[in-house]
Amino acid sequence: MENDIIIIEDAHKSFGRVKALTGVSLRVGRGEVVVIVGPSGSGKSTLLRSINHLETLDRGRIVVDGIPLTQAENINRVRAEVGMVFQQFNLFPHLTVVGNILLAQRIVRRRTAAEAEKIAHELLEKVGIPEKADSYPSQLSGGQQQRVAIARALAMQPKVMLFDEPTSALDPEMIKEVLDVMLDLARDGMTMVVVSHEMGFARAAARRIVFMDEGRIVEVGPPESVFTNPRHERTKLFLSRILR
Amino acid sequence: MPDYEAPQTIPKPTTEPGRIARFDPWWLLVFGVVGLLAILIAGKPDPFRRIAVFVTDGIWVTIRITIVSFVLILIAGLIGGLGRIAKNPLIHGAASLYVEIVRGVPLLVQLIFIYYAAPQLLTAIGEGIASAIPALAGPAGLLIGIQLDPFVAAVFGFTICYGAYMSEIYRAGIQSIPKGQMEAARSLGMSYTQSMRYVILPQAVRVILPPVGNEFVALLKDSSLVSAVAVADLTRRGREFMSTTLLSLETWTLVALIYLVMTLFSSRVVSYIERKMSVGK
Ligand SMILES: Nc1ncnc2c1ncn2[C@@H]1O[C@H](COP(=O)(O)OP(=O)(O)OP(=O)(O)O)[C@@H](O)[C@H]1O
Ligand SMILES: [Mg+2]
Numbered sequence: 416m417e418n419d420i421i422i423i424e425d426a427h428k429s430f431g432r433v434k435a436l437t438g439v440s441l442r443v444g445r446g447e448v449v450v451i452v453g454p455s456g457s458g459k460s461t462l463l464r465s466i467n468h469l470e471t472l473d474r475g476r477i478v479v480d481g482i483p484l485t486q487a488e489n490i491n492r493v494r495a496e497v498g499m500v501f502q503q504f505n506l507f508p509h510l511t512v513v514g515n516i517l518l519a520q521r522i523v524r525r526r527t528a529a530e531a532e533k534i535a536h537e538l539l540e541k542v543g544i545p546e547k548a549d550s551y552p553s554q555l556s557g558g559q560q561q562r563v564a565i566a567r568a569l570a571m572q573p574k575v576m577l578f579d580e581p582t583s584a585l586d587p588e589m590i591k592e593v594l595d596v597m598l599d600l601a602r603d604g605m606t607m608v609v610v611s612h613e614m615g616f617a618r619a620a621a622r623r624i625v626f627m628d629e630g631r632i633v634e635v636g637p638p639e640s641v642f643t644n645p646r647h648e649r650t651k652l653f654l655s656r657i658l659r
Numbered sequence: 660m661p662d663y664e665a666p667q668t669i670p671k672p673t674t675e676p677g678r679i680a681r682f683d684p685w686w687l688l689v690f691g692v693v694g695l696l697a698i699l700i701a702g703k704p705d706p707f708r709r710i711a712v713f714v715t716d717g718i719w720v721t722i723r724i725t726i727v728s729f730v731l732i733l734i735a736g737l738i739g740g741l742g743r744i745a746k747n748p749l750i751h752g753a754a755s756l757y758v759e760i761v762r763g764v765p766l767l768v769q770l771i772f773i774y775y776a777a778p779q780l781l782t783a784i785g786e787g788i789a790s791a792i793p794a795l796a797g798p799a800g801l802l803i804g805i806q807l808d809p810f811v812a813a814v815f816g817f818t819i820c821y822g823a824y825m826s827e828i829y830r831a832g833i834q835s836i837p838k839g840q841m842e843a844a845r846s847l848g849m850s851y852t853q854s855m856r857y858v859i860l861p862q863a864v865r866v867i868l869p870p871v872g873n874e875f876v877a878l879l880k881d882s883s884l885v886s887a888v889a890v891a892d893l894t895r896r897g898r899e900f901m902s903t904t905l906l907s908l909e910t911w912t913l914v915a916l917i918y919l920v921m922t923l924f925s926s927r928v929v930s931y932i933e934r935k936m937s938v939g940k
Contacts, residue, residue: 467846495848505843509861518857519847564843571847 420445420575420606421466426475428461428630435461436472437630443575448607450617450638453627454653459610462627463577466608467497480574495523498568502580504560506552506567512539513548516567524571531570538566542596558589562596569600576600578609612657614642626650689923696916706906710897710913717896718917724810724892725879728817732878733871735818736825741855743830754826761823767884769820774812774888778805813885821878828874832867833859865936872929876922883918893917 421443428436435458443449451459464470466477468490477484479493507515516535520526526534539545542562544555552560561581568576578597582590594616601607601620611617617624617638624641626634626649634641634650645651699707742754761769785802788795807815836859844854886895897914901907 469842469846491848491850494846497846499843499846501839501843503837503839505837505839507840507843507858507862519844519849522853522857523848567847 418444420480421608422476422478423462423466424476426462426465426477427473428458428465428470429473434630435470436465436475439475439627439630439632441625441632441635443606443608446604446606447622448601448605448609448620449623449625450621451608451610451625451627452612452617452653452657453633457627458630459627460579461630463499463579463608463610466575466577467494467499469499495519495571496574498565498571498573498576500561500564500568500576500578500581502584504552504557504564504584506560506564508552511549511551512544512555512563515552515563516570519567520570534570535566538569539563541569541599542566543592556589557585558592561585561589561593565593565596565600575606575608578607578611580610580612582611582613614657618642626653628653685923685927689920692916692919692923696913696920699913699916706904706909707913710900710906710910713900714893714896714914714917717891717893718921720810720891721879721882721893722921724813724817724885724890725875725882728814728821728882729875729878731814731818732821732825732874735822736829739822739826740829740833743826744833758823758826761820766816766820766881767887770813770816770884770888773816773819774807774809777812778807781805809885809889813882813888813890816888817878817882821874825871825874828867828870829863832863835866836862868933868936869929872926872933875929876926879922879925880918 419442421441423439423441426436426439428434439458439462441449441462451462453459461470465472466479468477468484480496482489482493482496484490484493507518510518513532513535516538517528517531520531520534521528524531536545536548539548542565544559544562547555547559547563552563555563565576565581581597582593585593590613594613597607597609597616598620607620609616609621621638623635624638625632626641626645626647628649634645634647636646641650642654645654700711701708739754739757742750743758745751745754764772781802782804785799788799788802792799833855840858840862841854844858845851849857882892883894885892886898889895891899893914897910901910904910
């Protein structure tokens, strides 16, 4: 088996006349944490979403854990192995916190109720809100909702976790509680691809930073070198705005 | 699909201000209508009691036809609505064609067509097949000379017609659920059908309940159209009584009042269910 768990080769994607990805290639190793940064509209979300096929590429190839994302049956298999956390949390509002974490375990993993509930409660413990098990999403703060969303994804025991700006819809005081959960995950050896402009998190957790602009990867490297000593003008310009 | 039951309602405590006897015009209206009916029937048994007795079986036919049709309409609407949002152009096209055609033809014309004209059409098709392909004469013969039961024809007509409107209600309800819900469900590895069943539809139900309830009340009233296709419903029984007694004013006053009681009650039930479902958010 290959050592790289995600292989993206020459990914192209357009929405009408808008070119969201124009030839992106990227490999992510097992247990690696990659943080993607770049200006708005540079294709970060599109790249992330094509890893679990929420977007279909026009051209190029994506292989996740040795499974090429081509046939429909592979897509559901890959999705169950790839957890995704969204900017807007996307919890199911009609289900309790536990209900959110149980649903896919029951119908995709086909676990028994007892088994699934045990996992749900362990995960709520892990993300620090065991007492909210029976609340509804609307009764939680944004930070708590996002932690439930992470627990929901983790319950599938994915091999890869994708995060699309997980903290940018949060009030500042809640950002840390979510980043702490993500840091823990990174330390546990989870493979993570994270779109985020949280430089603290990137420095602490990322092995590599990927800088994207206009549908391309402009620069890749360890956080110290990309952040302190970017090679490309566009990276410099972007970072000077982000870091203030 | 596994027998996993997603909870359908959210038991969140309401913070409704204590039910202080709020004046509710509905009760006044119901008391008025029911009272008037009682006064007419008790106070002037001839002809009102006679009329009431005569049309009673028609009331049951009206209720039966409304409820049976409505159950089928809910199913037809779901199928049509899912078809309207399908990505597959063939399914989408077929569903859209159905909705457009049905919405362009008056309900009464559809009912009459199904009861009187459709059997002739089927006969012609059957004969056509039988003469073109003699081998199929046996099965084609089944199409020839079909006599539709009026009740069945009426239910069929309502299902087709109201199903088209219901499709649009379902479609709008499903599309009102944020896209992120489907994406979250799919990214957890759930199939499209599973995501619809456990994530989208339970949420859409709350959105579509008010318009669906309105459809029920509208159907109850439109059910009077079946009197044109030989179903002995409340309206037709009223007409029969009138034609033998010539008591137009008395008959139609009573019939109208009975319809009013039925629609008042059903819209009340609808808003009760709505309130139950909207507890929490
Ligand atoms: N579903 C869509 N339909 C049309 N255009 C889209 C769609 N999704 C993305 N785009 C366009 O593709 C380009 C890349 O979008 P993408 O969301 O990947 O950027 P991003 O880097 O995630 O930006 P942001 O930081 O604003 O989230 C943008 O120009 C965007 O407008
Ligand atoms: Mg984005």
